[in-house]
Amino acid sequence: MENIPFERALVVSSDLRGYGQGTDKRHETMQKTFxxxxxxxxxxxxxxxxxxxxxxxxxxxxxxxxxxxxDPLVVDQYVRALHEELVRRNAPLAPEERFRLRVALAFGTAYPAANGYAGQAVVEATRLADWGPLKRLFGDSPEAHIVLVLSQRVFEDVVLQEHTSYAKDDFHPVMVQEKELSAPAWIWAPEITAAKLNRLPKKAPTEPGKGSTEKEIHLSQRAEVINNLNGPVRAREMNFGITHK
Structure with a gap:
């Protein structure tokens, strides 16, 4: 039988806002700061x-x-430390020069492939971070230093089970529809008001001609697409696990 790669891991996708609008030197500064x-x-x-x-x-x-x-250290202390570092570094900067970060976490299949990483969690974390409605809302919220998006599984396993200092009400439920991914997720955005977050979708859109097929946010829907991401990969002493902590 062919040896098929199969690993499960926590995947973190993060992205600095406004990179494409900068000069070459600004890009260098943003990369180093990141x-x-x-x-x-x-x-x-x-x-x-x-x-x-x-x-x-x-x-x-x-x-x-x-x-x-x-996982709890990543979801809690690591993300909070990112937030604290952003606040500290942004304090002396003009609003247009501030560094602002989107972070998404998912758990599931993730393993090295020929041109990057493949697996369900790779796709899910990437799509959560790239979700259009959240990117637009974040862009319209210059007061926000960071926004965190947790997949349903990470939220249920880590936050709801009280493995972090977060409370359930610290997160805002949404339904993410981004390319092939349609899944519930949970957003932590300490500087964005609830009124703004309420603009984000909480139900999956209805497909034309199929009637009312909307899914409520409490239903769990996992991404099943396996995909590779392009770009250089750095992995030193990598040791994947198959057990979710």
Whole structure:
């Protein structure tokens, strides 16, 4: 029988807003700041970023974490450290120069492939971070330093089970429809008001000619598409696990 790769991992997709609007020198500054932010946050959270499998993308990255990195530390201390670093670095900057970050977390199939990473969680984390309505809302909210999107599984396993310092009500439920992904998710955006977040969809759209097929947010719908992402991959001492912590 052919040996088919199959690993499960926590996947983190993160992206700096406004990269495409900058000059070459601004791009250099943003790339360095992006790396510095993540390295500082990992140290503060007690995580070993050097063990992560990282696919770099200039203004963003896709990180596939080994089983040795506890999910609650990533969801809680790491994300909060990113937020704190952003607030600190942005304090002396003009609004148009501030660094603002979207972060998405998903858990599921994720493993090295010929040109990056493949797997369900890779697709889900990427689509959650790239979700159009959230990107537009974030763009219209200059007061926001960070926005975090959790997949349904990560929210249920880590936040609802009280493995973090978050409360359930700290998150806003949404229904994400982005390319091949249609799935519920949960948003943490400490500087964005509930009134603004309420503009985001909470139901899946109805397909024309199929009547009322909307799914409420509490239903779990997993992404089944397996895809590769392009770009260089850095993986040092990578050790995937197949057990969800």
């Amino acid at each position: 790396v510095d932010l993540h390295e500082a946050a990992a140290i503060q959270a007690g995580l070993d970023r050097g063990s992560w499998g990282i696919q770099q993308g200039g203004d963003g990255e896709l990180a596939v974490l080994p089983a040795s990195e506890p």
